[in-house]
Amino acid sequence: MTHNSRITQGAEEPGHKASMVDKKYDGREHVEERGQWASKVEFLLAVAGNVVGLGNVWRFPYLCYKNGGGAFLVPYLVFATTCGVPLFLLETAVGQYTQEGGITCWRKLCPIAEGIGYGGQLILFYSCMTYIVILAWALLYFVFSFSPQLPWASCDNYWNTDDCVDLTTNNSIPWGNKTNSSSAATEFWERRVLAISTGIEDIGSIRCEVLMCLVAMWIICYFCVWKGVKSTGKVVYFTATFPYVMLIILLIRGLSLPGALQGVVFYLLPDPARLTDPQVWMEAGAQIFFSYSIGVGSLTVLGSYNTYNNNCYKDCLWLCLLNSGTSLTAGFAVFSVLGFMAQEQGVPIAQVAESGPGLAFIAYPQAVAMMPLPQMWSICFFVMLILLGLDTQFVAMEVVMTSITDMFPKVMRLPGRREKFLLLFCVICFLLQLVMVTEGGMYVFQMFDYYACNGACILFLCVFEVLALGWVFGAERVYGIIKDMTKIRPNAFFKICWLYLTPVVSLGTFICSLVEYQPLTFNRWYVYPTWAYSLGWIFALSSILTVPGWALYKLGTESGTLAKRFRRLCQPDLENSMTQNSDSKVEVTGGEQVQLFTTNGISS
Template sequence: MNTNKRQIEERGSWERKAEFLLAVAGTVVGLGNVWRFPYLCYRNGGGAFLIPYLMFVVTCGVPLFLLETAMGQFTQQGAITCWRHLCPLAGGIGYAGQLKVVYGCMYYIIILAWALFYLIYSFSSQLPWASCDNTWNTDGCVNLAAKNLTINQTTLVNTTPAAVEFWERRVLSLSGGIEEVGKIHWEILLCLIVMWIICYFCIWKGVKSTGKVVYFTATFPYVMLLVLLIRGLTLPGALQGIVFYLYPEPARLADPQVWMEAGTQIFFSYSLCSGSLISLGSYNQFNNNCYRDCFWLCLLNSGTSFVAGFAVFSVLGFMAHVQGVPIEEVAESGPGLAFIAYPQAVAMMPFPQLWAVCFFIMIVFLGLDTQFVAMECVITSVMDLFPGVLRRAGRRELFLLLFCLTCFFGQLIMVTEGGIYVFQLFDYYASNGACVLFLSVFESLAIAWVFGAEKMSDAIEDMTKSRPNYIFILCWKYFTPLVSLGFFVYSMVKYRPLTFKNWYVYPDWAYALGWLLALSSILLVPGWALGQMCAKKGSLKQRWRHLCSLNTNLPLSSKKPAEIQDQTFTAEIDDLVSSSTN
């Protein structure tokens, strides 16, 4: 048995197809499906928003989803090393995607710590965000869940709801700005430690443990979502909320911002250009039908987003009905929905503790599998980069521990009194939609025009025995890069500096830090290409051809996975690696 074969066996694979499907479902179905899509839908034309959304599903979402999954399955490599087999010149795309995932791991798990904190308090005899009798409440606090409370516009303007005070004064201990870091919130820190420990043990044995954990973490949120959906639809005012969610406003389609937000939602909710799909696909058997899997997983993702809108807006409709205010005054997106609007709504229901527990369990599990699968993808990519060092017994666990500790100590500032400002900085810049769009352009161009769209289609046919529809080739070559480039330019033209709650303006140094986070991933793409061109020997034309044509000897045979190359191709790869490291 040759060395390469032994390396494939050591790397591991999914024991069952269901493990792959659930792992991908876990990473693509996350908090954005619950708190971002419904809000975007109502804000951007209701049912009319589905028109640009579905157009981008067809032209960008599904084609890139299939492309990335197939890249991993064909090369049997993670998000970084797969480019050695496809287009070495574009290797910076892999590094950039993994850097974005690391940034995401650092701030995304903070949301899970907040959710765990809320979940613990949901077992209280009285929900703390449904009372103004706590030590953190101010004289201006008003309990909107109180019976016989007369609510009018003056009440809402001159007071602060109890749920808002719990969020800002108890959970965040909000300071006056990013300059005022303040002290560490030790209770949130403990919740954060718990979440890191859970994530560590979910993936510490690689796909052997990840594949088992996702059976529960990827399915249980759907049980909670179904429970909350049924409960929401039975509440008074639910129909009003659903109509508000879906009522079409065709005139909004003339606004470019609507199309921009539809496209950005696709890239985020499908986890595109992060390398996650490549890494997860790399653990598939070579002849797995990723072509069919792609359609089912994309349908699951978009379907979950759509159904979650009913669960969310039925409850917000009830909240608006009880308060006697328009729904737009209670509808929020992001953390504002999960930690203010929805908790306030459940506080108005009978048995509020029950519905609060259901909701925050759903939030924890929705975010949990997204977090640990993202961590698994980073670990996979780095281990494939240094297999001789990290695939020895016990090395994976130590490396994973080092990764967790590095992220943990790097994010400690986010659990301070000024932590929410740093959190928003990471969310707005490090995971900026423009970065994803930039990577999408170069990923599409590298595969479609350098490796070859037809060759990738041949590879998919060789693996699945089904040739992709020609529309996929058109998307890879033309539609996806053009749409992504157009969005990227538009996002730069329409750039607006980050603010907090529309009243706090960040200092200039914070904006500079934000752009540094954004550019750190963007510049890796041209930087890597330039570095490789300089490292190789020969004329400029020879270097270009060598770095763009290493794929010529890729075997197309279901009996020979792409990782088991012939001796000529292996020699070329080794030559590339040695020249880049020298």
């Protein structure tokens, strides 16, 4: 049977892509084809847009300075080498080989591990809920950036308090040393944008301006994704490249400011003593798993739209290098500006360094307010933030949609079905998010982000993913698949990682994250009520329990003895595999089909 005939045959079965546009369904409507990237560039830009996000700008630089400066790069590179790159390649290759989404790919590779796919999609769903709220805040700041005077630059506004300090006119006053003092940027963020309440118990009213920005972002994301990879592949030409233009502009501007050198030195000055702190290693590992977008099925879905012979091996190596390089470069752009701000205020850089929303919506806006032409630099910064977050958001939506579509191809690939279901998905997410745009919404947002999208959940999925693919499906098998697809023999180091290094390092990091767990607090002083912590743990466990839950469900519903059920659920379904090696064959043993591989790939 030829390669093309195998694909056509696979299109007639649930979970396999349709390969005939005119294939009739119920005698009336045709099932649309699954589609592929129009070019290799679209794939590269889509993956780059997905993995290079807000964390590269507002998380990595802060972690680097906090955990020993240049010394932090040692654990970062260790985790990138042993976990990040091997898992990045593994997931992309699996998607390219199976041509399936994040859930149905497991039906071909290791059916008992399908719960990993469900858990990953659940985390992506939670991410879609929180990520776009950040984009709504950034859009609101972008709109305010066109004001004649930036509203966070002065204390002459109705929302300001008597404790507000105008840093643009009192630069010589070390305001951070004043009791109860707050900057104009802080008061704008907390009192004008969020109108933050006293706690999660006090939800308050909806912030209409943030709500309108949220609606706008959902509309933009919908039309970026509504035609699948046909529309996504075109949008990323802009959303994945233009942030780099903005980053370069901000980098040049930052390095030209007085005090920039001190900021850069503070950012990278190595402190080797920190390498003995387990917390430093744990945070380096968490950053790798977050920034490489591994464990949640995104790379599997994006890789599934490649042609079979795409060189995913080389692509993955370059994309990983781009991701880490962007993080490092963003640190120079951020800390050069923070160095300038610290010099202007006459305070240590550590006093102005922030991470997450504190950097994006307080520290950096405060810094640009001190520059000449502050509106222009504010616009550049928030355009960069919006575009960095936008393609991460709509690619996550595309991944979820693809995974659901591949589960129900005969229903979801009917004309107009995808667009309607996507609209329903957006509306449901929007309605669930309404609580996050209230006066108490920031408390809900932080709780959701801390528990539902917790790095420990991703680590847990990665441990079982690499065990399922490296040990059950077989690292030799994966190695042979990559060799057959790319016609390149991958470095044998990847097999060692898939079998030993990656599962051990991932499991160790997961255990450490549980041991070092600290209950969530807000601004270091607000302690959440018990019911909020309980709700957070429910969100966290919802993605973790899908792995054992699905395995137990399948073992309980299959026929035969427990041992036979287990063996059957660990058996890959390679009947419609796309392996093109003419020497490969399937040996039938005991009524089950087994694809044979050697260390050199597929053997006869």
